[in-house]
Amino acid sequence: MIESSFLKLNDQNGPRNNRADFPEAVVTNPKAITVIQEVELYKIIYIPDIPYRTVGDDTLHLHILIPDAEEEDVNPYPCVVYIKGSAWMHQNLPGNIPQIAQLARRGFVVIEVEYRSAETHPFPAQREDALAAIEFLKENAAGFFIDPNNIFVWGDSSGAHIALFTGLKLKEDEVLPAINAIVAYFPPSNLLVMNQDPTAASTGDANSPEGRLMGGVSVDDDPQKAIWISPYYYFKAGVFYPPLFLAHGTKDRVVPFSQSDQLANRLEHEGFSYEFYALKDADHGGWQFWTDDMNDKLQRFLKAHMV
Numbered sequence: 001m002i003e004s005s006f007l008k009l010n011d012q013n014g015p016r017n018n019r020a021d022f023p024e025a026v027v028t029n030p031k032a033i034t035v036i037q038e039v040e041l042y043k044i045i046y047i048p049d050i051p052y053r054t055v056g057d058d059t060l061h062l063h064i065l066i067p068d069a070e071e072e073d074v075n076p077y078p079c080v081v082y083i084k085g086s087a088w089m090h091q092n093l094p095g096n097i098p099q100i101a102q103l104a105r106r107g108f109v110v111i112e113v114e115y116r117s118a119e120t121h122p123f124p125a126q127r128e129d130a131l132a133a134i135e136f137l138k139e140n141a142a143g144f145f146i147d148p149n150n151i152f153v154w155g156d157s158s159g160a161h162i163a164l165f166t167g168l169k170l171k172e173d174e175v176l177p178a179i180n181a182i183v184a185y186f187p188p189s190n191l192l193v194m195n196q197d198p199t200a201a202s203t204g205d206a207n208s209p210e211g212r213l214m215g216g217v218s219v220d221d222d223p224q225k226a227i228w229i230s231p232y233y234y235f236k237a238g239v240f241y242p243p244l245f246l247a248h249g250t251k252d253r254v255v256p257f258s259q260s261d262q263l264a265n266r267l268e269h270e271g272f273s274y275e276f277y278a279l280k281d282a283d284h285g286g287w288q289f290w291t292d293d294m295n296d297k298l299q300r301f302l303k304a305h306m307v
Contacts, residue, residue, distance in 0.1 A: 040107075045066045050064055063112040064112075079141075080152045081154065082159075083162050086159070123213045156185035163182055205218050
């Protein structure tokens with residue numbers, strides 16, 4: 001277990017006056033402009049490379065973003081477990097820190113998860129890593145100022161594919177960690193047919209990202225395995241699934257928009273709870289996903305599913 005003393009919020013190089021009746025300063029300068037902030041945003045504490053799992057020779061890490069509250073006694077925050085896309089290969093974990101930090105500034109602990117590369121570890125290794133990370137965070141919630149009753153999973157691209165699978169059972173008797181809701185940005189959801197879309201970039205052959213995820217097998221050579229690693233086919237009436245926030249750009253040059261459009265149609269037909277945002281003219285991971293407007297929508301969705 002990681003104790004809360006592992007992290008010291010508001011850690012300073014010098015002394016700090018923490019008296020409860022600390023007074024407001026009096027402004028005397030005639031040109032001073034008093035600014036009153038109406039919306040509270042947080043500074044961020046960034047902690048890289050926290051090991052959470054060792055599998056064989058692979059030690060996997062978390063990158064952690066924690067809101068830096070002004071109060072001495074910090075209440076736990078809701079937690080968003082973020083899985084960065086990488087075509088299921090080695091992830092550039094720091095690459096999206098500036099983008100996901102915007103959610104942390106709004107009062108969420110955001111945890112970025114490293115998973116094993118499909119070059120050496122085919123599916124479901126990445127799903128196993130994500131589930132292990134969630135369990136690790138639940139067990140060590142106090143040490144990271146996390147509210148264990150409010151945990152969400154968020155992924156983009158291949159990370160969104162894995163995020164979708166954190167709420168789906170591969171076996172009927174499998175026990176999954178409790179998740180409030182899931183967020184999927186431009187996910188590959190039906191790998192069996194992804195290469196058939198006229199805008200598809202991947203061929204689905206043995207050396208394609210999905211082929212490597214399948215263990216070096218062409219989608220066409222093993223369609224049953226392609227179905228097994230595709231979240232699309234697991235959404236059936238009567239199956240429990242957390243509420244889903246789905247977003248995809250209409251000009252995605254990597255994962256065809258149809259992957260989310262068809263998934264949303266299946267969710268609608270089978271009666272699942274979801275929101276679907278089609279971002280006009282947005283490319284794969286484009287700036288449109290990281291605007292204040294999208295963060296407003298995402299924050300509203302997360303808060304709506306907090307307990």
